Amino acid sequence: MQQSFASLGPQGRWRRVVIMAAVPISFIILILAFGSSYVPESKFGASSQYPVQSSNVSIDDTNMSMATVIKALYTPILHPVDAPTFTDEDGDTYHLPAGEPRFKQKLGKKVLILDIDSRPLTGEGQLMNKDLKWKGMRALSAGMLSHYMFAMIHGYDYKFIRAPDYEDRWGTWVKVPMMKEALKTHDYIVFMDSDVMFHYPHLPLEWLLNYWNMTKDTLAMMSIDPDEPQNYDAKGNRYLNTGFVIAQKSQRTQEMYKAWAECPTENKYKGCSRWKLDWAHEQAAFGNYLRYDYDRPEDIKVLPCVEANGAPEAEHRGGCKGIFVRHYWINKGLLAKSMADSVMQYFVPRLHQLYLQSANEHIENMKDYRISNAELIPLTEEEKATAKKGKNQKDEGW
Numbered sequence: 001m002q003q004s005f006a007s008l009g010p011q012g013r014w015r016r017v018v019i020m021a022a023v024p025i026s027f028i029i030l031i032l033a034f035g036s037s038y039v040p041e042s043k044f045g046a047s048s049q050y051p052v053q054s055s056n057v058s059i060d061d062t063n064m065s066m067a068t069v070i071k072a073l074y075t076p077i078l079h080p081v082d083a084p085t086f087t088d089e090d091g092d093t094y095h096l097p098a099g100e101p102r103f104k105q106k107l108g109k110k111v112l113i114l115d116i117d118s119r120p121l122t123g124e125g126q127l128m129n130k131d132l133k134w135k136g137m138r139a140l141s142a143g144m145l146s147h148y149m150f151a152m153i154h155g156y157d158y159k160f161i162r163a164p165d166y167e168d169r170w171g172t173w174v175k176v177p178m179m180k181e182a183l184k185t186h187d188y189i190v191f192m193d194s195d196v197m198f199h200y201p202h203l204p205l206e207w208l209l210n211y212w213n214m215t216k217d218t219l220a221m222m223s224i225d226p227d228e229p230q231n232y233d234a235k236g237n238r239y240l241n242t243g244f245v246i247a248q249k250s251q252r253t254q255e256m257y258k259a260w261a262e263c264p265t266e267n268k269y270k271g272c273s274r275w276k277l278d279w280a281h282e283q284a285a286f287g288n289y290l291r292y293d294y295d296r297p298e299d300i301k302v303l304p305c306v307e308a309n310g311a312p313e314a315e316h317r318g319g320c321k322g323i324f325v326r327h328y329w330i331n332k333g334l335l336a337k338s339m340a341d342s343v344m345q346y347f348v349p350r351l352h353q354l355y356l357q358s359a360n361e362h363i364e365n366m367k368d369y370r371i372s373n374a375e376l377i378p379l380t381e382e383e384k385a386t387a388k389k390g391k392n393q394k395d396e397g398w
């Protein structure tokens, strides 16, 4: 039986309820419209709500390939990799730890954004179906497309690995050997289940690596799971969620992944064969054995649930609201909306900026008239001077 990587998340499997509540926001259409009418701007006014970073971007407006559209939308506002702070959409500011940040340059193709799936995904609304549309798109397609987009925005490599299945293990186990292979070709890999997304695509991975302090000795970073009974290992420690993994290439990382993939053979870890098929599979193997074997202080960085797990809708589940990285085990039906967020939070300020910039072309001021039934009567200078406000529409909050 083949398994979805998105149902990997422990809660995903815990409550396997996939609600396909597609949110029909037609932002794709907006993007297309944007493609033909977008006027390239290289200057961004200081009053823009867009998270402004000054940069000179020249966009060839005769070339409206999708790559150009993505570039046009994101490049002007990419967050610097070593910026001391990042302010999120709620106005909360996050500071890099004191000291010199390790990453000051973009890592480009040294980073691999990785999707892994063993299924064909050619069904209606699925990623490999060539007629994929926004309406009816399956949730996990949104996740994988957003991974691809994130890689394009920052110039990282992206790969979708069609994985073979183990004959005797739960499908999700294949991500272990697949990540191991990827760590032979790339210095850093970011594996995400297809229900995981970066919430701020303009925030580079390098900034997060600085923020989470990925050192030269770090093997991998994973987020802790919510404080709930099913998320505890045999020793009483909470599992790390293997749905979002940042790993760094090294000899020791290869050894760890080898030991992990071989865990169920029990050559090294007695009792591990149980996790071939029992929940939480490779995650339980990592939690019960590997993390105790790879326990140098820098080996495994545990990321806070609030920052790298869950989603705002899951905040009541141990505060796991996914500030930087969202994991929609709470409701995969929210993935499409989340993808829309990752475009619209940038698109709308730009559209609005254009609206105001070209206001003289389309905002007409009729306030110098008064209305008498069907007639518009120009105000005299006297009337203007003493103009009373007419009865106004109320702001009802919409």
Ligand SMILES: *[C@@H]1O[C@H](CO)[C@@H](O)[C@H](O)[C@H]1NC(C)=O
Binding pocket: 054, 055, 056
């Ligand atoms: C943008 O380009 C102009 C003109 O080439 C240059 O004077 C300015 O310093 C550049 N700004 C940045 C932020 O690179």
Ligand SMILES: *[C@@H]1O[C@H](CO)[C@@H](O)[C@H](O)[C@H]1NC(C)=O
Binding pocket: 063, 064, 065, 067, 068
């Ligand atoms: C259009 O832009 C894309 C992405 O920037 C680039 O790869 C391609 O070569 C461009 N094509 C032309 C005709 O300029």
Ligand SMILES: *[C@@H]1O[C@H](CO)[C@@H](O)[C@H](O)[C@H]1NC(C)=O
Binding pocket: 097, 098, 099, 100, 101, 213, 215, 297, 298
């Ligand atoms: C990152 O972690 C290392 C090892 O724990 C520590 O020595 C260093 O000070 C940390 N760096 C920052 C910027 O916090």
